[in-house]
Amino acid sequence: MFAYIIRRLLYALPILLGVNLITFALFFVVNTPDDMARMQLGIKRVTPEAIQKWKAERGYDQPLIWNAEAKGPAKLTATVFFNKSMRMFIGDFGRADDGRDIAREIANRAGPSLAIALPTFILGLFAAITLALLLVFFRATRLDFYGVVLCVAMMSISGLFYIIGGQWLVSKVWHWVPISGYAEGLTAAKFIVLPVVIGVIGGLGASARWYRTIFLEEITRDYVRTARAKGVSEMAVLFRHVLRNALIPILTGVVVVIPALFMGSLLTESFFGIPGLGSYTIEAINAQDFAVVRAMVFIGSVLYIAGLLATDISYTLADPRVRLQ
Amino acid sequence: MMALPFQIVVLWSDALLFVLLAAIVGLGLWARTQPALRLAWRRVTADAVAMVSATILAAFVLTGVLDSLHYRARLDAQPGQTDTRQHYAVEVNSALDALLAPLRLHVEKTYSAPLATHLFAKEALPGSEVRGFPRLVWGGAHLDERLDAQAVDVARRIAFGLVGGLLGWLVVSWLMRFVQKVGTPRALPAGRDGDTARKPPVARKAMMFTLLVLFLLAGVTIALGSGYHVLGTDKVGQDVLYLSLKSIRTGLLIGTLTTLVMLPVAVFLGILAGYMGGWIDDLIQYLYTTLNSIPGVLLIAAAVLMMQVVIDTHPDWFSTAAERADARLLALCLILGMTSWTGLARLLRGETLKLRELEFVQAAHAFGVGNLAIMRRHILPNLMHIVLIALVMDFSGLVLAEAVLSYVGVGVDPSTISFGTMINAARMELAREPMVWWSLAAAFSFMFVLVLAANLFTDALRDAFDPRATK
Numbered sequence: 160m161f162a163y164i165i166r167r168l169l170y171a172l173p174i175l176l177g178v179n180l181i182t183f184a185l186f187f188v189v190n191t192p193d194d195m196a197r198m199q200l201g202i203k204r205v206t207p208e209a210i211q212k213w214k215a216e217r218g219y220d221q222p223l224i225w226n227a228e229a230k231g232p233a234k235l236t237a238t239v240f241f242n243k244s245m246r247m248f249i250g251d252f253g254r255a256d257d258g259r260d261i262a263r264e265i266a267n268r269a270g271p272s273l274a275i276a277l278p279t280f281i282l283g284l285f286a287a288i289t290l291a292l293l294l295v296f297f298r299a300t301r302l303d304f305y306g307v308v309l310c311v312a313m314m315s316i317s318g319l320f321y322i323i324g325g326q327w328l329v330s331k332v333w334h335w336v337p338i339s340g341y342a343e344g345l346t347a348a349k350f351i352v353l354p355v356v357i358g359v360i361g362g363l364g365a366s367a368r369w370y371r372t373i374f375l376e377e378i379t380r381d382y383v384r385t386a387r388a389k390g391v392s393e394m395a396v397l398f399r400h401v402l403r404n405a406l407i408p409i410l411t412g413v414v415v416v417i418p419a420l421f422m423g424s425l426l427t428e429s430f431f432g433i434p435g436l437g438s439y440t441i442e443a444i445n446a447q448d449f450a451v452v453r454a455m456v457f458i459g460s461v462l463y464i465a466g467l468l469a470t471d472i473s474y475t476l477a478d479p480r481v482r483l484q
Numbered sequence: 485m486m487a488l489p490f491q492i493v494v495l496w497s498d499a500l501l502f503v504l505l506a507a508i509v510g511l512g513l514w515a516r517t518q519p520a521l522r523l524a525w526r527r528v529t530a531d532a533v534a535m536v537s538a539t540i541l542a543a544f545v546l547t548g549v550l551d552s553l554h555y556r557a558r559l560d561a562q563p564g565q566t567d568t569r570q571h572y573a574v575e576v577n578s579a580l581d582a583l584l585a586p587l588r589l590h591v592e593k594t595y596s597a598p599l600a601t602h603l604f605a606k607e608a609l610p611g612s613e614v615r616g617f618p619r620l621v622w623g624g625a626h627l628d629e630r631l632d633a634q635a636v637d638v639a640r641r642i643a644f645g646l647v648g649g650l651l652g653w654l655v656v657s658w659l660m661r662f663v664q665k666v667g668t669p670r671a672l673p674a675g676r677d678g679d680t681a682r683k684p685p686v687a688r689k690a691m692m693f694t695l696l697v698l699f700l701l702a703g704v705t706i707a708l709g710s711g712y713h714v715l716g717t718d719k720v721g722q723d724v725l726y727l728s729l730k731s732i733r734t735g736l737l738i739g740t741l742t743t744l745v746m747l748p749v750a751v752f753l754g755i756l757a758g759y760m761g762g763w764i765d766d767l768i769q770y771l772y773t774t775l776n777s778i779p780g781v782l783l784i785a786a787a788v789l790m791m792q793v794v795i796d797t798h799p800d801w802f803s804t805a806a807e808r809a810d811a812r813l814l815a816l817c818l819i820l821g822m823t824s825w826t827g828l829a830r831l832l833r834g835e836t837l838k839l840r841e842l843e844f845v846q847a848a849h850a851f852g853v854g855n856l857a858i859m860r861r862h863i864l865p866n867l868m869h870i871v872l873i874a875l876v877m878d879f880s881g882l883v884l885a886e887a888v889l890s891y892v893g894v895g896v897d898p899s900t901i902s903f904g905t906m907i908n909a910a911r912m913e914l915a916r917e918p919m920v921w922w923s924l925a926a927a928f929s930f931m932f933v934l935v936l937a938a939n940l941f942t943d944a945l946r947d948a949f950d951p952r953a954t955k
Contacts, residue, residue: 177774182786189790198793311943315936317884319891319907320928323914425781425892444785445893452786459779467777 160475163483164468171464178460179244182453187239192219199447217450218242218253243453252454256446261454265436271341272423272435274351279358279427280420283366284413286359291370292397295378307371313364321361322430329353339432354431358424373408377401406477414473415466422459490555491572495810497737498552504744505549527948532690534944537937539694544732544934551580551733554806576806580733584726587709590622592721595913598922599638599712600624601631623713641707649703653696716922719909727901728926734902735934738817738886739879746821747828751871754829755859758836768833772826780823781892787819788894809897816889816896820882828874832867839863869949876945880938883931903927 186195196213197205214220219239222228226237235241243253252261294306330338336353377383378401386396423437432438436455443451474481515521528534556572581588595604601624602617609616627634705725708714715724757768775783795801795812802808839845840863848858883903889895890904891911898905910923 173770174774174777177770178778181774181778181783185786185790189794194793194797198796311939312936315880315932315939317887317903317907317928317931317935319887320932323907323911323924327914327919419779422779426888429892440782440785441892444789447789449789452782452789456778456782456786459782460777463777463779 160472160483164472167468167471171468174464175248175457175460178457179247182456183240183244186449186453187219187223192239195219195449243450247454247457252457253450255443255451256448261451264439265454265458268423268434268436268439269421270435271347271433272421272428272437274347275354275358275427275431275433275435276420276423278351278355279362279424280417282355283359283362287363287366288370288402288409290363290367291374292402294367294371295374295401296393296397298375298378307368310364310368310371313360314368315364316361318361318426321357322426325353325357325360326430339430341431341433350431350433354427354433358427369412370405370409373405374401377405380404403477407474410473410477411470414470415463417469418462418465419459421462422455489558491558493554493556493576493806495552495554495576495807496814497741497810498554500741500744500814501549501552501737504740524948528944529686531944531948532687533940535687535691536694537940537944539691539698540933540937541941543698544736544937547580547729548733548736550583551578551730553579555579574804576804578733580729584729587723587726590713590723592620592622592713592717593618594717594719594721595920596620596623596713596717596721598714598716598724599708600716601627601634601712604920620713623717624711626711637711638708641711642704645704645707646700647703648707649700650696652703653699656695656699657692715926718906718923719913724906724923724926727906727923728930730901731903731906731927731930732934734813734896734900735883735886735931737813738820738896739882739938740875741814741817742820742824742882743875743878745818746825747871747875750825750828751832751864751867754832755836755863755867757829758833759840759855759859759863765833768829772829775823776826778823781889783823784819784889785892785894787822788816788889791815791819805899809900812897813900820885824878824882828871831870831874835867835870836863839866873942873946873949876938876942880935880942883935883938887927887931903931 192214193210196210196219200209200213211220221237221239221242224238224240226234229237246253250262252265255261255264290306294303297303297306326338329335330353336349339350341347341350374397382404383396383400386400387393391399421436422440423433423435425437425441427433428435428437429441439451440455442448443455471483475483515525528538554576555578556574556576559571559573593603596602597604600620602619604617606615606617609618624631624634624637627637705714709725713723713725715728718724718727753768753771757765791812795808795815802811845858845862848862853861886895886902887904887907890902891908895904896902906923906927910920910927913920914924
């Protein structure tokens with residue numbers, strides 16, 4: 160398995176290189192640095208000197224991908240691609256437009272993001288699986304039918320509505336928790352509760368319905384009939400046999416998002432004023448801070464690839480028959 | 485030659501939408517000739533929930549299509565004008581705009597609640613010292629000073645609307661019955677047509693009931709809308725009902741064109757990877773794994789930011805503001821498609837891997853049929869149900885995504901009316917006391933009905949077409 164992990168990690172390198180090439184193409188080839196400078200400086204102040212200064216400040220004044228004037232390996236390294244894209248592999252993300260170090264900012268903001276995303280993920284998973292198992296337990300009854308209708312209705316509601324409606328009801332009408340904000344330490348709890356609850360409810364419909372179809376597929380299998388025939392109770396059948404055998408399809412969809420929890424949720428964080436990575440990204444998008452957006456794209460890809468690897472490893476834990484070679 | 489009173493404008497998105505509609509009609513006619521497909525569609529039409537949602541979807545599509553017939557009105561010749569050329573207004577309007585002209589033109593000063601007669605905010609009234617709520621220019625204007633008669637007036641209008649809606653429904657249902665009687669050939673003797681005997685009944689009752697509800701709603705809305713702002717007005721005094729109806733087109737376009745523009749790529753690459761194998765498979769897999777590993781929102785954000793720069797630096801590409809907004813909408817569809825085709829391609833690759841080993845493909849090989857012909861003639865038709873399901877499955881997600889993206893600031897052009905821009909504009913007023921709730925409520929309700937209908941219809945389609953589903 161160790162060799163397998165090493166090979167997968169090596170396989171990740173060309174993918175990350177591809178991601179870098181795509182973002183590089185988006186940011187520097189579709190629009191030249193001159194275009195970006197012109198847009199950021201505004202129409203009034205555009206002089207060739209100002210553009211040169213803007214580019215020099217950000218290190219965009221080098222050739223894009225091949226420096227013909229430099230000597231030796233510097234032909235490749237003294238370029239925008241190497242300095243802006245390749246250096247991300249060693250964790251050097253450069254500076255944001257406000258002069259702060261992006262890597263440090265990310266380290267500071269991962270905590271609050273995780274404080275929201277992790278409870279949302281765990282509680283959401285728990286709630287969805289429980290609801291799905293209940294629906295399966297009452298399958299082919301009215302309860303099941305209305306449960307599924309409820310799930311479809313819940314997944315048809317915009318995520319924005321859950322957030323806006325929840326904030327209005329809980330914070331404005333009932334005054335239970337503050338509308339938005341964040342604090343360090345234990346006082347953070349009152350700020351975390353509402354986003355987590357809203358996140359769980361918002362995701363419940365789609366995931367519960369998805370798990371229900373997975374469980375229903377399992378429940379027609381022979382081993383379930385055998386278990387029932389030898390007198391195992393329906394509850395035990397569901398929790399001991401069906402749930403464990405349905406783990407593989409569930410893991411496929413679930414494990415891959417775990418590393419990405421660091422990134423936080425764009426919407427939740429910006430609505431609730433959480434100083435996490437999600438709101439950082441939104442601020443960067445609105446301020447058109449390309450360096451930050453680029454860094455977040457890179458980190459997101461790394462986390463996704465880590466999630467794919469974690470999925471494969473989780474298979475071996477869930478199902479002893481799976482061997483990674 | 486007699487000049488039309490308007491000049492027809494076909495925006496790119498209009499053209500694509502009409503192509504899509506033509507394709508759907510064509511596919512429908514073709515499906516009628518295929519017994520297996522006809523059976524599957526029978527299963528859909530027999531499902532009450534599916535027909536209810538299909539009826540609602542049809543109403544949305546009708547609104548969207550009306551909103552896609554664009555024109556520029558002719559300007560009357562100016563007195564001092566010397567040339568005889570016709571001049572047309574810069575503003576591009578649609579057939580829906582023309583139908584809703586009263587709603588579009590009855591602009592108030594700022595917010596007003598649904599059915600209100602006064603503005604929502606206090607201001608200094610002309611000719612008096614007291615600050616008060618000024619009268620609306622249009623909302624309830626026919627009441628003059630008899631404001632106490634408003635309740636009676638509203639009730640009377642609702643009654644009229646209900647009666648009108650009922651009459652409209654009766655006419656339409658009679659017309660439908662008439663068309664059906666003329667359209668269907670005389671009944672074949674039992675047993676001649678193989679599947680008439682097992683033909684499940686069409687869920688006509690559910691459909692007609694939905695139509696009735698829609699007609700009653702429309703009747704009431706029209707009756708009330710001629711005198712009031714049924715859903716209130718927004719910050720700059722535009723009628724919220726008008727905005728909601730206009731948003732439908734944007735939602736439909738994003739939901740359908742996105743999948744459509746990337747469909748050829750996804751189908752081609754998916755089949756190619758699965759069928760050819762080897763280094764082609766590796767390359768295509770690498771391509772979509774790479775694209776997939778970039779977080780969707782971020783890739784969209786990055787691409788939209790760049791597109792904005794391109795559009796901003798080339799103002800000379802577009803002659804009207806409508807064209808620019810349209811280009812941005814299409815670009816958004818392309819960008820959304822860029823991130824979402826990977827899933828379909830992966831699915832098709834997997835299915836092709838299975839199909840490739842089947843006997844009929846082997847036989848075609850043995851007969852010396854070329855690779856491209858095998859992919860087109862033998863593999864593609866067997867994947868069409870996956871493509872169809874993917875097309876409708878993506879729809880509801882995309883409609884919801886549009887609202888979120890517009891909120892993040894990487895959605896449609898701010899001048900394009902959409903659910904996202906409506907929500908975004910209304911969000912600022914949440915802190916107000918008392919709350920301005922009607923724009924939000926309108927946008928969310930329209931979106932909910934649209935997405936719910938699409939989701940329910942998709943479920944029915946999947947049940948009918950998915951060969952794995954056993955019922």
